[in-house]
Amino acid sequence: MKTPKTCVEKEQIFAYVHHMLHEGEAGRVEAHLASCAECHKIAEGFQRLDSVLGEWKPAEPSPWFDARARARVAAQARPWRYLPRLGWRGWSAVAAAAVVAMVVSVAMLRPPRSTHGVRNMEATVSATPAPRKSDAAPAPASPAANETSEAANASTGPAATADGGTATVAQTQPATQEIDLYKNLNVLENYDMLANFDVLSELPQASSSTSD
Amino acid sequence: MAIDSDLELMLRVRSGDAESFEILLSRYRLPLVSFFVRMVRDRALAEDLAQEVFLRVYQARQRYQPEARFTTWLYRIATNLALNAIRDRKAGDAPAVDDDEDGAPRVARVADTRATAEEQLMQADRERLIREAVECLPEKQRAAVILHKYQEVDYRQISSVLGLSESAVKSLLFRAYENLRVRLEPLLQEGKI
Numbered sequence: 537m538k539t540p541k542t543c544v545e546k547e548q549i550f551a552y553v554h555h556m557l558h559e560g561e562a563g564r565v566e567a568h569l570a571s572c573a574e575c576h577k578i579a580e581g582f583q584r585l586d587s588v589l590g591e592w593k594p595a596e597p598s599p600w601f602d603a604r605a606r607a608r609v610a611a612q613a614r615p616w617r618y619l620p621r622l623g624w625r626g627w628s629a630v631a632a633a634a635v636v637a638m639v640v641s642v643a644m645l646r647p648p649r650s651t652h653g654v655r656n657m658e659a660t661v662s663a664t665p666a667p668r669k670s671d672a673a674p675a676p677a678s679p680a681a682n683e684t685s686e687a688a689n690a691s692t693g694p695a696a697t698a699d700g701g702t703a704t705v706a707q708t709q710p711a712t713q714e715i716d717l718y719k720n721l722n723v724l725e726n727y728d729m730l731a732n733f734d735v736l737s738e739l740p741q742a743s744s745s746t747s748d
Numbered sequence: 749m750a751i752d753s754d755l756e757l758m759l760r761v762r763s764g765d766a767e768s769f770e771i772l773l774s775r776y777r778l779p780l781v782s783f784f785v786r787m788v789r790d791r792a793l794a795e796d797l798a799q800e801v802f803l804r805v806y807q808a809r810q811r812y813q814p815e816a817r818f819t820t821w822l823y824r825i826a827t828n829l830a831l832n833a834i835r836d837r838k839a840g841d842a843p844a845v846d847d848d849e850d851g852a853p854r855v856a857r858v859a860d861t862r863a864t865a866e867e868q869l870m871q872a873d874r875e876r877l878i879r880e881a882v883e884c885l886p887e888k889q890r891a892a893v894i895l896h897k898y899q900e901v902d903y904r905q906i907s908s909v910l911g912l913s914e915s916a917v918k919s920l921l922f923r924a925y926e927n928l929r930v931r932l933e934p935l936l937q938e939g940k941i
Contacts (some may be wrong), residue, residue, distance in 0.1 A: 547922045554896075556903055558917055581936065585928060588935050589897050591871065592878045598795060601777055605799040609769070609806045675924035 543566050543575055553582040754818035762809045773802055779899055780826060784883065786894045787830040787841055788837070797829045816908060823901060824909045827891050834887055874935060881931040889924035 544565050551557050552565040569576045754775070760768035780801055784794035804825050812821075884889055888910060895901040895909060907917045929936065 546926075550922045550925060551918055554903075554921070556921075581929060582925065584806045584936050585925060585932065586897070588932055589878060589882075589928065592875050592882070592898070594778060594787070594898070595785040595791065595794070597777045597781040597798070598791075598857075601781065601795055601799070602773060604795070605773060605777070608799050608803045612803060612807060659846070709840075 542568070543572060549575055549579050550582055553579055553586070609673060755814050758805075758809070758812055758818055759814065761806070762812055769806060772805070774821060776802075781898055783823075783894060784830055786879075786898060787891065788833050788873070789879070789883065793833060797826070797833060798827055801826050805833070817905065818902065820908045821907045823895060823899065827895070827909050831887055831891065877935060878932065881928050884905075884931060885924055885927055889920060889927065892917065892920045898913055898936045 548561070548565055549569070552562055552569070555562075557565065569579055659686070754772065757768040759795050769864065777798065780798040784797045785791055788794055788797070790908065801822065805822065882893060885893065890904055891910065892906055895906050896903065901909065903917050903921065904914055906912075906921075907914045910917065910920075
């Protein structure tokens with residue numbers, strides 16, 4: 537039965553068993569295996585090996601696998617990486633708008649120091665009532681408002697501006713301004729209680745020491 | 749309701765559909781974890797690498813081109829990661845974590861509830877022999893056998909995954925199976941009885 541001279545190569549038998557041959561080649565090997573016991577045995581050996589290898593079972597993922605995979609993906613999915621491509625002109629416009637917005641918000645949120653300064657002067661330094669036009673400009677939100685405020689400061693007395701007035705009044709003003717600022721803030725309604733905090737409790741001493 | 753193909757899912761992932769990514773995750777977590785456990789043996793490392801594959805798929809979703817089969821792309825990423833991990837471990841000379849060395853498999857496997865305790869022990873021993881035989885193969889032979897036998901990847905796809913010609917893959921697989929046949933001769937003889 538065995539005909540060594542016409543036997544197909546072992547690699548061909550392997551390829552036949554694993555369906556890697558074209559139709560014509562597969563038919564030729566199949567016909568040979570039907571007539572050659574030795575080659576048939578080789579083919580059976582490959583089939584048996586395939587079966588034995590199948591005994592190695594797959595490993596199950598751990599219960600937390602999905603959660604970890606999702607977490608890793610979420611950590612990498614940064615939104616800024618997928619922002620639209622605006623080009624340099626688009627991004628320049630965005631940057632300019634951001635700068636304007638920042639300047640406006642800084643101007644709006646800036647504490648109205650000059651106004652408080654005027655009020656302080658009214659309360660502590662000068663017995664003369666301040667002109668009401670200072671109250672008409674509560675915040676330096678615009679250059680015009682600043683000018684108005686400065687004009688009001690100038691009219692209230694020498695301590696309102698750095699270029700005029702006595703040194704005693706000029707030294708006293710910052711401490712009193714600071715105290716009045718905290719007193720006037722809405723969030724610090726109970727000043728006496730909050731004065732127990734370390735920072736605030738030092739303020740009256742500072743004012744007394746400077747007034748001395 | 750028709751089952752969405754991997755390609756359709758991936759195209760939806762590309763357009764931002766998170767649900768399609770979840771389907772791909774549930775569809776390929778078991779094959780990928782099994783692939784990596786067989787390739788690197790260390791279970792923790794295997795899960796880490798499988799997660800890395802999903803991460804890379806997600807990261808590359810915008811560049812994904814449906815030219816080849818999704819699994820070809822997936823296993824190309826996985827095989828490169830596995831081969832790099834094997835090389836890194838060799839370079840670092842770190843021993844592989846043997847999941848079965850204490851006799852009680854730490855790797856949760858697809859359970860065969862019908863087998864008795866004795867049969868399970870015998871089965872675990874046979875699996876150990878098979879695993880050791882596969883691990884003795886050179887890297888590319890090991891990758892080719894695992895892809896072909898356990899991941900059921902066609903030899904044409906394997907040629908794309910490994911960057912080899914189809915005839916080279918056939919020869920690679922033949923040499924790998926021949927090596928395994930020699931190493932597993934005792935098990936093959938047992939099977940004949």
